[in-house]
Amino acid sequence: MTLRSGLWLPIFDELADPVVVSRLAAEAEESGWDGLFVWDHVRWRAPIRAVADPWITLAAAATATQRLRLGPMVTPIARRRPVKLARETATLDRLSGGRLILGAGLGSDRFGEEYSRTGEELDDRVRAAMLDESLAVLTAAWTGDPVRHRGEHYVVDDIAFEPTPVQAGGVPVWIAGFPGNVAPMRRAARHDGFFPVNLQDADQLAAAVDAVHGLRAERGATGPFDVVAALVPGTDPAPYAAAGATWWLTDFEPDAVTVDAVRGVLRDGPAA
Structure with a gap:
């Protein structure tokens, strides 16, 4: 299986300019x-000061490229309204000609206090329920059929979301989570990919791959499924590909990444 390579950028400080990121994408x-994937945050801890919006940045990158897969990696969906996200994802997928991938997860208040300082939900279990409910709304919205949803957190009363995404079946969804945590792996098994965060080594990835594919087998799931390994530039991706990774992303340190550093990595080229 081919290992694909993607730049994964914390769009902070020097990278908080969508014009700069669109040039890097080109x-x-x-x-x-x-691929070109960006972080989705409204705030980060010091010394970070400037933070860009991921959707505007991705739109700029989409217009500067023709082939790159694009997406937020990852969006903490519980702090976004699913009907707004349905419009944004479909519009960006059409703008890019069907190249969007939606990374989704719980997010964390740990690094930027972006939930506690804005009155967002702090309870992980509640955010997990909001995430699952939002994903159900998105999946229904991408069909173009009227959505009738009345859940614990969201209501959508007979709204059709058109135009639909270019991609048949809707936008692929990659679920992020810690590799030893069963809940995100079960969630990933219902969607299109798994992004195990804070990987320690290739053996840990292999165990996660076995677990999530087992969960997919229980569901009778078939078809393509991606597994993502985020690696510090310079790390040999071969052991992770052997463990089952289909993508590797460049894991830059957010407090230290610069345009020059990104440009140096991208000029070194993707994985062979």
Whole structure:
């Protein structure tokens, strides 16, 4: 199986300018990279000061490229309204010609206090329920059929979301979570990919791959399924590909990443 390569950028400080990121996206495409993914935050701890919006940044990157897969990696969906996200994802997928991937997860208040300082939900279990409910709304919305949803957290009363995404079946969804945590793996098994965060080594990835594929087998799931490994630039991705990764993403340190550092990595080229 081919291992695809993606730049994964914390869009902070020097990278908080969508014009800069769109230029990097164009350079990455020219250098043979397969994807460009961005962090989704409204705040980060000091010394970070500037933070860009991921959706505007991705729209700029979409117009500067023709082939790169694009997406937020990851969006903490519980702090976004699912009907708004349905419109944003479908619109960006059409703008990009069907290249959007939606990374989704719980998020955390740990690094930027972006939930506690804005009155967002802090309880992980509640956010998990909001995440699952939002994903159900999105999946229904992407069909173009009227959505009739009345849940614990959201209501959608007979609304059809058109135009639909370009991609048949809707936008692929990759679920992020800690590799030893069963809940995100079960969630991933219902969708299109798993992004195990804070990987320690390839053996840990292999165990996560076995677990999530077992959960998919229980559901009778078939078809393509992606597994993502985020690795510090310079790490050999081969053991992770052997463990089952289908994508590797560049894991830059958010407090230290610069445009020059990103440009150096992208010019080194994607994985062979």
